[in-house]
Amino acid sequence: MSTTDAPVTTTEPSVLPDGWELVVGLEVHAELATETKMFSPARNTFGGEPNTNVHPVCLGLPGTLPVVNAKAVELSIRIGLALNCTVQRCVWARKNYFYPDMPKDYQISQYEEALNVDGWLALASGSTIRIERAHMEEDTGKSTHMGASGRIHDAGYSLVDYNRAGVPLIEIVSKPDLRGPEQAKEYVEELRAILVAIGASDGKMEEGSLRVDANVSVRPTGADELRTRCEIKNVNSLRSLGRAITYEARRHVELYGAGERPIQETRHWDEEGGRTRSGRSKEEAEDYRYFPDPDLVDIDPSPGWIEEIRASLPALPQARRAALIEVGAGAEAAAIAVERQLDGLAVAAIEAGADAERVLTHVANNLAVDGAESLDAGQFADLVRMEMSGALTATQAKQVLADMVESGRDPATIAADRGFEAMDSSELETMLDEIIAANADEWSRFCEGENKLQGFFTGQIMKATKGQADGKVIAQLLAAKKNA
Amino acid sequence: MAPLNRDDVAKVAQLALLNLDDDEIDRFTGQLAAVLDRAAELEAFDIADVPRTAHPYPLVNVFRADVAEESDDVRAEALAAAPEAEDGQYRVPPALGEEP
Amino acid sequence: MSQTEGLGPVHDIAAAVRAGERSAVEVLDEHLARIDARESELHTFNHVMADEARAAASALDEAVAAGADVGPLAGVPVALKDNMCTRGTATTCSSKILDGWVPPYNATVVERLAAAGAVIVGKTNLDEFAMGSSTENSAFGPTRNPHDPSRVPGGSSGGSAAAVAAEFAPLSFGSDTGGSIRQPAALCGVVGVKPTYGAVSRYGLIAFASSLDQIGPFSHSVADAALALSVVGGPDPRDSTSIPEPLPDLIGSLGEGVEGLRIGLIDELSGGALDGFEPAVLDRTTAAADALTAAGAKVDTVSIPSTVAGLSAYYMIAPAEASSNLARYDGVRYGLRHDGPNTASMMAASRTAGFGDEVKRRIMLGTYALSAGYWDAFYGRAQRVRTVMIREFDAAYADFDALISPTSPCVAFPLGAKADPMTMYLNDVCTIPSNLTGQPAISVPYGADDAGLPIGVQVLAPLRGEATMFRVAQALENARRSEEEA
Ligand SMILES: [Mg+2]
């Protein structure tokens, strides 16, 4: 797969007036699934009593020094490889700004040389989103604002908890390749699926271990300019992400419509108000004075280490979908199968000779149950084969399948137990003759071409066989009799 | 490089969260300008393709194992040093603006 | 104790205490008595740890009585610069912003000294956050030079240098970022060592400029300094910049002499390019070169042109790192707080009240050197000149085993004599290059001027070249002794 600059598109209906195009880039922060923090031996655990997961190093006490957590580096390289990035020698840099949640009043991050660069992520819906970089950095603590006590002079205050300070983060920055809120949500879902699949992060947006900032701008459809963007923060769910992007993009279109233009700033999503609000845009004051952190040395991953990590990567969602499409699945069916973790079963069954469409229909409609993944692929294939041969009706197959998941028995045995013997056509023919005799008038009209009566006769036979007959076989019989 | 002026010093003091009165700005402007004037001698070096040295002793890939170190007492001692604390947390005046 | 004869008081005390010939408590009391007699005049300490020291000393005596091996520094009183964290004892950096701060952990150096049987007697005075060359920038008042209390001891480790010179302790430790160990050692007439960057762990040393800071010893003899460095040095997993290989043997080769060694006298730092060098200083440096020649070394002058610009590179790099290292003093987690209506104003009020002028100057200089539009011209350019300097020294070490120069262009000056910052900065022209290159250097007492004020000679060596550096320093010490006896 190549990462050409081919224009990215989305099939979703535009949320903007005709003539306007949405341009979105996402910055996703994910907390890494390590035992300890990025540079300190304090525990990396969610929640807990305030300031209980701390150590002199992550409290930034005078004289303390950071030492890099090897596991965090390994997980970050896993992420880089999963996102098709180039993994390279990188430099730790200090991002300087005063912030009470940040014990050293600088954040250790990566600036000029990041660990992972120039990757891409393929979406199930078809487009490829380019990844600019995925760099390592440390998280900040959290402060809680305590409201004014009511006394006039009390403007309230904040309490700071450093449990989260120094938790290892990866920041994944996409190119401005996303064209709609649904596509942006799909990108985050896909990214999340990858992070979870490779064990790099638990990806829990609700717990804040996955956080998304959106850089939103608009432009005339088809233009390739990039107009002023706003960075939207405080987006805490996929739903909010879609709403925030749509709101912000429409705001930009309105501004341009009114002959104004948006100013580059950080804005915050207000879930209740359903709108973005301007954060402080202290442009001239924002000067982070990045420089190489003299307390840390470069990471220079050896080719051997990188290949070792690459070899340990599990199959990724995109490859698993591709494998299904390879054996004849449609894009949507493949996506569902992978989402349900049933893609392995489906591929095996199809490779065992079962009809792909039938297999995926069962996966999509009849296997949304616990234990489905432990179904024996060979037996699943047998079932589909019996169904295709007419030995079982769709209804019967569904019942047998459910039984298979529950009991683990093979389809033939189950069908026999339940007396699902599809009867042979000679039996059916005698039955049909009786029915024709009993309904001579309808039969003659049918023969004269009143085709809707086909349903009437089929229904009569089904009734007589308590639904055990195969619809296709009945149709063949009726046709034969009619033309006899 | 334009010479350092009062505005530069005022801006830098603001970035560094230092409050300076006018006399201090005047005094510091002169003293810092003297250092920067002398630093012009650095322009004499041909550094076109000379890399930067951030570490005098070349090392790479220094890591620690992902193993936790408990330190309950340290936590208590650290919190005890806080100018203001409440319910095991560090207390500060209300923030203005959000994290960049 | 004959085997330690002449090696120095640290060797003598340790040998006597280990052998049970003297008790650690007796040794300590002797030193505390000297402190009582002169400390009020000299102000070398921010905090004398008499009680903690007595407890440590008597515990040590019990261990000796019990037949335990109490370590190579058994019973040796040690003074520590007050920028090294001591758990349970205030560590202030001589700054109002850390006044009364008690660290909840020990610096690696502190733990290694305790394990070696040393007895820590106190925390010594320094220029605030180690920024200065006279110890006049201490928020708690200046330290005075034991040789002439009207003069400065040098700095920033002035308290540690003066404590050894005044025999308050036979051994002390300082930190050297641009000469802060070597220059006060020269002005106080003691030995002072700035080891190879990464030879001694910085964990627990409160940072001034992280890529330049190194901890090192002060002592009366070269052998005592070598022993002290062997005790505190070596790899530390808590410092990412600590050298992973163990220290080379520094003791065994001390007596080997300099026969056949090639030694270069750095022309630019010996009056060849920079002015402001006192004649007596240049005379003693020439005398040192002659003494080394007499001892069998091949001495030539060598030119290292970039050393002239070292000061300017240093005054971009060190303040840049300091501006970031000192951001954490914001009144939130520890130290001084002056309140304000919101977090930012509280932080600014605390920093404004807590830092002295020199610290503010360097924070602003560094902030400027790193700020948008100036980064490449100042910080970036200085880091490239740093590379040029390293290349020039590497070239010199292709022809020489070690280099020498004066340690300081001048002897101890009167308090208040160098109020202008740039004049003060010039004290470090000879010492700054070793911090920029990371290479080791030592200052050895080599006589005095007509007024009897001490003069030091600096011996420089390549990265991890401490063994050679100490050999040359020992040869100079021997030459000085025979000169004094003559
Ligand atoms: Mg960002």
Ligand SMILES: [Zn+2]
């Ligand atoms: Zn980030």
